[in-house]
Amino acid sequence: xxxxxxxxxxxxxxxxxxxxxxxxxxxxxxxxxxxxxxxxxxxxxxxxxxxxxxxxxxxxxxxxxxxxxxxxxxxxxxxxxxxxxxxxxxxxxxxxxxxxxxxxxxxxxxxxxxxxxxxxxxxxxxxxxxxxxxxxxxxxxxxxxxxxxxxxxxxxxxxxxxxxxxx
Numbered sequence: 001x002x003x004x005x006x007x008x009x010x011x012x013x014x015x016x017x018x019x020x021x022x023x024x025x026x027x028x029x030x031x032x033x034x035x036x037x038x039x040x041x042x043x044x045x046x047x048x049x050x051x052x053x054x055x056x057x058x059x060x061x062x063x064x065x066x067x068x069x070x071x072x073x074x075x076x077x078x079x080x081x082x083x084x085x086x087x088x089x090x091x092x093x094x095x096x097x098x099x100x101x102x103x104x105x106x107x108x109x110x111x112x113x114x115x116x117x118x119x120x121x122x123x124x125x126x127x128x129x130x131x132x133x134x135x136x137x138x139x140x141x142x143x144x145x146x147x148x149x150x151x152x153x154x155x156x157x158x159x160x161x162x163x164x165x166x167x
Contacts, residue, residue, distance in 0.1 A: 016046040016153040021165045022053060025143035028150070029062035029088065029136055034166035035150050036132040039071075041158025045125045047151075048099040048132070054147035057091045062136035064088065064108065066099050070130040081125055083107045084137050101125050126157065131166055 019036060027033055028050070048066060067080035082099045085108035094114025100106045101123045132152065140146075154163060 016155045018151060018153050019163050019165065020149055020151040022147050022149045025057060025140050025146035025148050028134060028148045029064055029140040031139050032133060032135040034131045034133050036152055037164050037166045038127055038129050038132065039162050040160035041129065041156065043127050043154040043161055043163060044157055045127050046153040046155065049151050050097045051149045051151070052091050052093050052095045052146065053149045054093065055143070055145045056093060057088055057140065057146050058142045059089050060141045062088060062140040063138045064097060064134050064136050066108065066132065066134050068127050068130045068132050070128055074128055074130070078133065085110050087138065
């Protein structure tokens, strides 16, 4: 039996600290949704990934893109660090959307089926305090039972940094 604390510590060294949340697709991939709140300083985001957990997404599904709504002392504005992905219509359980991070506004990498998945990222992103959010050019509407899990891996860059699930 593996010691979970040791496993988590090794994971934190390799990928960064992990935080996740699960929501219905009609909440996450509606017009907009706040995912994670960063306070107390900057973070180095290693990866941000969404995965379909329960029920496949129907044909009305959205076209997500990710950004951060910055907080004081920065001007309160939403800055996108990912361009809109292709449509996530008919994504099966296990399908993912991963923020690529090769350049700002790079299209997110979609993986439509379960199985081996590319991380596909070349650069980490520095995020200032604020709220990591997802918006959709085309909101999803008919997915009342579909569950999406967002997971973010990050390293704190300042003392006192906290990342929490947004309300």
